[in-house]
Amino acid sequence: MMYLQIALICLGCFFFIVGTLGLLRFNDAYSRIHAITKADNLGLGLLVLGLLPSAVNAFQGIKLLLIWLLVLVASATASYLIAHYLKQQQEGDV
Amino acid sequence: MNLAFDVLLGIALLLCAAGVFYSRDLFRAVVMFIAFGLLLALVWVRLDAPDLALAEAAIGAGLTGVLMIDAVAHLSAKNAHHQGAQFDQTGARPQLWSRILPVFSAVIIFILLLGAIWWRPDAPVSLPDLVAESLPESGVEHPITAVLLNFRSYDTLLEIAVLLVAVVVAMALKPDTSEPEAGNSKDPILHGLSARLVPPMLVVGVYILWAGSYMPGGAFQGGAILAAALVFLKLAGFGIERLADSLLRIGLALGFIVFLTVATSVMIGGRPFLTYPESVAGELIFFIEAMLTFSIGLILFSLFSQAPPPVAPTSSLQGEQDER
Amino acid sequence: MSANLWFALVGAGLIALAAFTFFVQTHLLRRIFAFNIMGSGVFLIMVGMAQHLRQTDPVPQALVLTGIVVAVSATALALLIFRRFYALSAAVTLTQDNDTLGDSYEQEPRQ
Amino acid sequence: MNLIPFLLVIPLAWALISLLLPRLPIGPIALLGMLVQSLATALLWRSVQLHGAERYAIGDWMAPLGITLVADGLTVTLLAITALIAMVCAFYALFYLRSHRHEARYFWPLFWFLLASLNGIWLAGDLFNLYVGLELVTFAAVGMVILSANRQTLAAGLRYLYMALLGSIGYLLGVALLYSAYGTLDMRQLAELIEPNWTTHVAMLSISLGLLVKTAIFPFHFWLPPAHGGALAPVSALLSALVVKSSFYILARLWLDVGADVLPVITAQGFGLIGACAIFYGGFKALQQDEIKMLVAYSTVAQLGYLMLVFPLAAGTAPEHSMLAWQGGMLHVLAHALAKSAMFLSVGTLVLAVGSKKIDALAGISTRIPLSLFAFGLAGVSLMGLPPSGGFNAKWLMLQSAIGSGQWHWVVVLSLGSLLTATYIFKVFRVSFDQQAIDSGKGLVKRAPWGMELSALFLAGLAIALGFAAALPVELLSLPEVESSLMEASQ
Known part of the structure; x- marks a missing residue:
């Protein structure tokens, strides 16, 4: 069980690193949004999954899952807003 | 391990502050400022002060950040890109003393504080004990x-x-x-x-x-x-x-x-x-x-x-x- | 060295950095950043030093909580005045930021 | 029932009333509140005069756990002068604000909050409580400066706010260091524990710098003239008379009450030196101004310099000279508060009457609006330190202390300062008594409301009267501290 947890957490960290790399290396805002939201949401999900077995009680487990859910919703909305704003600006330029 | 984390956290905090002050445009500065607030919230956790972490995240990073973004959004493009360590739009008088004096005073402040923190006398009064004593009342x-x-x-x-x-x-x-x-x-x-x-x-x-x-x-x-x-x-x-x-x-x-x-x-x-x-x-x-x-x-x-x-x-x- | 003391030292660094910025930056918004971060440095010193060698101390923590609230209202106040000032003058700095301020103030045209 | 908390509750309650019920005639209500407030202050004054100083533990928690309020001779004197000047300013504002409808709506809540915070500072016995008090004073004062939100006042308000916030941070840093070194925030306990070491020195340096910025002592004075010169007349009067004194009061209390043993002679002489610089610089700048309000504001910069002379005269000298300096300094606080508020009020009337801020515009008004000019003159007499006036007594006590302790250089500064003051006061008079202008019928003016002229005259008269009644506050200053019965009962 513990090895599985460690593996999950390491994988989660890997996705975070990849996502950050994408944020830094991509040269266009859309791809950056893509990199950061997708990779980070997956990474966070894996982290939560890895931590779940360590939760003391069910309540704590639910809290962990809630954190993931909230981040998902928030980052989805935020990246939508950024992309929407970018699109509007580009259309304005044309 | 913990100490290493704390040292990293502290350095990140300082770098973030420098980023706030010297980033190219103001929007970037605000984002750095919010990041600074979140890091500071972590520091409060490390300092055993969860109340402060909550307050810092909600007020220091959250609300102040929103206020600042709102203000920056209202600046015209020229003013938002106002470059950091310049003296004025007029760009006038880069005199010697006006460069040396700030560095000098910042160094003095730092050394004085360093000394004050390092050679701190042991407090003769302990308020935490008094608080614990009176807490039931x-x-x-x-x-x-x-x-x-x-x-x-x-x-x-x-x-x-x-x-x-x-x-x-x-x-x-x-x-x-x-x-x-x-x-x-x-x-x-x-x-x-x-x-x-x-x-x-x-x-x-x-x-x-x-x-x-x-x-x-x-x-x-x-x-x-x-x-x-x-x-x-x-x-x-x-x-x-x-x-x-x-x-x-x-x-x-x-x-x-x-x-x-x-x-x-x-x-x-x-x-x-x-x-x-x-x-x-x-x-x-x-x-x-x-x-x-x-x-x-x-x-x-x-x-x-x-x-x-x-x-x-x-x-x-x-x-x-x-x-x- | 305990974590408490280390963060107090970081606080000292923040204060020095912010003080330097306050001297060299004339942009009013950057100065608001400067005193926010300077305040954070003071808070770190307050809690970090008080808790060094002692147990967790609720008193400075409560004081800092008060300080954070006062700081955010100060920031809001400064921003409000700044924005009104900006709307009227289109300036993001106060002209000639040293001890001749009083003079430059008078030279501004008035009705 | 103890009176001390009422000095805080009354202004806070009135602040709420004027904030929440703007449709009521809040001006007259404010005047009523001032009467109640003055009555409470007078009763407290009497009680302290009879029974000695009182300590009041808020929430029944003893220091250092709780916050203690202290009402000693100095405190009640300052409370009394605050109530007096605020009452006259409120009366003046009733007339003055008739032409400023928009400002009037927010003037009163801020006025009451300012009053509450000032009372809080005079009474405070706790370092952190002083910080919150200082911030409250700053916010209310800045708010009053920018009431007429035009470009000049907004710039002045911003500059004031930034410097004041910087000062607060310096103060708070010092408090943080003191707390970590001694574990207490109570000033009296700190006075017993404090000893000279690196942390204490850095803390006191930081606090001093912060408070010097807030008090607008040279070379940190630059925010004061635009703020005080640009505000509405009653606001200028309150700011110059009381607000800058609040941070000086803390500085004096901290150094001379709490840190008397750790104040190095060199620091005290250094304070005196910047005081001397302030006197001369402020005087010269006042002389150069061509706007009357700016002249008076720079005069404040100069007069604040005298306060700094208390430190070299009181620290490290023989007890009797130290006492003289202490009394002289505090008498100067009172005399300057009265004279400067009178001056700002009378100048407000003059500006309103001639419709211009320029000194030149006052040409020949000596026959048109003599009462206000007379008030200005009386206040000037006190500022110059001519007998008989409060200013004379204050300077006389300080001179005696300087001569007695053999510090001749301060004698020179004191006398030259008075000369400089006389020069810029007479500059105003030279213009207003311009015979040519009188003859040519220049200086036609609007009639000023009687209440405004009378308020200025009243305060100026008091500044002179302080010359005869100086024994009253001076006697209170040397009262021994007596514990209140409440304190003993619960110990």
Whole structure:
């Protein structure tokens, strides 16, 4: 069980690193949004999954899952807003 | 391991601060500032101060960040890109002393503080022991709430007054013309999200207020979350800032009124100012806190919403409203 | 060295950095950043030093909580005045930021 | 029932009333509140005079756990002068604000918050409580400066706010260091524990710098003239008379009460030196001004310099000279508060009457609006330190202390300072008594409301009267501290 947890957490960290790399290396805002939201949401999900077995009680487990859910919703909305704003600006330029 | 983490955290904090001061444009500076606030919240956790972490995340990073973004958004492009370490737009007089003096004084400040921290004498008085001793009489179990609302409640009373004064000044600064702000972009997704997210936010705010009497949390953190929910609603295009003026005023002052009334009415029984009768101390403190949460939420929100609407800056003097 | 003391030292660094910025930056918004961060440095010193060699101390923590709230209202106030000032003058700095301020003030045209 | 908390509750309650019920006639209500407030102050004064100093533990928690309020001779004197000047300013504002409708709505809440915070500072016995008090004073004062939100006052308000916030941070840093070194925030306990070491010195340095910025002592004075010169007349009067004194009061209390043993002679002489610089610089700048309000504001910069002379005269000298300096300094606080508020009020009337801020515009008004000019003159007499006036007594005590302790250089500074003051006061008079202008019928003026002229004259008269009644406050200053019965009972 513990090895599985460690593996999950390491994988989660890997996705975070990849996502950050994408944020830094991509040269266009859309791809950056893509990199950061997708990779980070997956990474966070894996982290939560890895931590779940360590939760003391069910309540704590639910809290962990809630954190993931909230981040998902928030980052989805935020990246939508950024992309929407970018699109509007580009259309304005044309 | 822990120390290594702390050292990294501290260095990251310093780098973030440098980023705030010397990043190219102001928007970047604001983002760095918010990151600084979140890192600082982590530092508070490391310093065993979860209350401060909550407050820092909600108020220091959250609200201040929103306020700053809002302000930067209203600057014209030229001013937002105003470069860091220059002296003025005129670019004049890069004199020697004006470069050396700041470096010199910053170094002096740092050395003095270093010495003060390093050669610190051992404190002859230990307040934490006194707090722990008197905690049972305070009516709450969480020592920080006990300090804020019982042992040093006078500070808190004045602090609410400080918040109120800030709102009064904001009201005074608001232009008389109260035309409704046109076209708050009613984005369907943002609208939908906030409609679903605000109720749980309110629940969390109330929970944090309630938790404050026995664990980290309390009126200020709860109020900050309430304010965040209101700011969120406003940004999503709900027209909540158009509350009736008189209703808003009473709401703003409600916490202060209750606090002051309780503080004064105990004097009728011959007790000193701001004493809570021991049998009902816990209930009274909770009641005051609940009212304070409500008021603090409204106050912080109206500090955000009372900001002057984006007026195109007029460089000519005709824009002045001296006629009043 | 304990974590508490280390963060107090970081606080000292933040104060020095912010003080330097306050001297060299004339942009009013950057100065608001500067005193926010300077305040954070003071808070770190307050809690970090008090808790060094002692147990967790609720008193400075409560004081810092008060300080954070006062700081945010100060920031809001400064921003409000700044924005009104900006709307009227289109300036993001106060002209000639040293002890001749009083003079430059008078030279501004008035009705 | 103890009176001390009422000095805080009354202004806070009135602040709420004027904030929440703007439709009521809040001006007259404010005047009523001032009467109640003055009555409470007078009763407290009497009680302290009879029974000695009182300590009041808020919430029944003893220091260092709780916050203690202290009402000793100095405190009640300052409370009394605050109530007096605020009452006259409120009366003046009733008339003055008739032409400023928008400002009037927010003037009163800020006025009451300012009053509450000032009272809080005079009474405070706790370092952190002083910080919150200082912030409250700053916010209310800045708010009052920017009431007429035009470009000049907004710039002045911003500058004031930034410097004041910087000062607060300096103060708070010092408090943080003191707390970590001694574990207490109570000033009296700190006075017993404090000892000279690196942390204490850095803390006191930081606090001093912060408070010097807030008090606008040279070279940190630059924010004061635009703020005080640009505000509405009653606001200028309150700011110059009381607000800058609040941070000086803390500085004096901290160094001479709490840190008397750790104040190095060199620091005290350094304070005196910047005081001397302030006197001369402020005087010269006042002389150069061509706007009357700016002249008076720079005069404040100069007069604040005298306060700094208390430190070299009181620290490290023989007890009797130290006492003389202490009394002289505090008498100067009172005399300057009265004279400067009178001056700002009378100048407000003059500006309103001639419709211009320029000194030249006052040409020949000596026959048109003599009462206000007379008030200005009386206040000037006190500022110059001519007998008989409060200013004379204050300077006389300080001179005696300087001569007695053999510090001749301060004698020179004191006398030259008075000369400089006389020069810029007479500059105003030279213009207003311009015979040509009188003859040519220049200086036609609007009639000033009687209440405004009378308020200025009243305060100026008091500044002179302080010359005869100086024994009253001086006697109170040397009262021994007596514990209140409340304190003993619960110990």
